[in-house]
Amino acid sequence: MENLEQTLKLKSILKIPSKTNLFYDIVQKEIDQQPSANVRILLQVLLFHQKKPFCNFFPYLQKYRDFYTHYNNKFFTETVQIELMDVFCRIQKHYLALSRFAYIWKIKHATPANTMDLFMNDIDPKKSYILTIYQSRKLFYFTVKDFLNIVQRDLCHSYNDFSVASLSPRNPYSKEVFQTRHYYNAYFQMRYKMRISIPEVFEHWFRVGFSLKLINRKYMTVLQRYAIKNFIWNVDHTHALYIRDIRSMFHEYTVSRRHIHIDEDFPDDVLVEKTRGFMYMFYLLKFAGLDESLYDYYDAVLIGGLRDLIKYNPAFGRKQISVSRENTKNKFGGEDEKKVSIVYVFNSDVLPFETRHL
Secondary structure (H helix, E strand, O other): OHHHHHHHHHHHHHOOOOOOOHHHHHHHHHHOOOOOHHHHHHHHHHHHOOOOOOOOOOHHHHHHHHHHHHHOOOOOOHHHHHHHHHHHHHHHHHHHHHHHHHHHHHHHHOEEOOOEOOOOOEOOOOOOOEEEEEEOOEEEEEEHHHHHHHHHHHHOOEOOOOOEOOOOOEOOOOOOEOOHHHHHHHHHHHHHHHOOOOOHHHHHHHHOOOOHHHHHHHOHHHHHHHHHHHHHOOOOOOOHHHHHHHHHHHHHOOOOOOOOOOOOOOOHHHHHHHOHHHHHHHHHHHHOOOOHHHHHHHHHHHHHHHHHHHHHOOOOOOEEEEEEEEOOEOOOOOEOOOEEEEEEEEOOOOOOOOOOOO
16 A cells, blocks of 8 residues: 555656556657657557567567557658657657656665675675665665575576476565566676676576576576586585485496495595585586586596596595504503504595586
């Protein structure tokens, strides 16, 4: 109710009816002021197709499609086409000016919703790396890192077999779904104001108009790759199936006669930390649905890494016995029997195998 009242108040300030879209309100007002029949027909066409979008993914392009369909009529002379173009551009210019005024008015009357980021650090809206999102009459402040992490986490949402089922990213403070305009504002602010490199997933999503269906259709392999990466670098040693897969990887990839044997008593936490890079390659080959060239490349990287591991430390994962002997003296100054203590240790030394960039 408060949102409705605020919208009605704004439109009353602008003297615009509240029942229709702002662009088509301007078109309706323009019809009564146009003496040219050709222009009136164009405006009537725009109004007629207002509620019949031609594309579910890009409904905001409807007016451009309708205009150019009418504009490219082969019976129109160049003079008529220039007249139509002038009218359409003037309407669009007025629409953009009023939209900008409405945006400024909303921002001015909005209240800040948070003063800290997702890591509970104080946030300064004036900093260049802060994104401001207007939603539900409130201003939400996000660091670029937090915002991109939210987007990538939901876009790369997957099941146990890493089949991706992207979710619509939500505002963690209000639990509301972000709108397309929020993504466009964030993208252009990062690219042209902050001048930072846009992450791969967000760049692909921008190129398909921030459509969940299109990014899943065109970039499924990329989303799977990031889903696997997020899982590998966040999984811990309590994941029993993952521990089993680590042992399966060493069993399947026997690259020399010196087989890597992981002892049953080898600490799971150490095993997980030391093999993240290898398991990332292994899961890509197993779940990511790579094409032939990428499969061969990642397979060669994994085999090369395991071969280097064997050369550097062929005893990785094995149980080793450490024996210590201690001579004790009796009260007469002589030596008693030697005390022998046996301690089992594990060899966990590996070469760095960094694969996050792949």
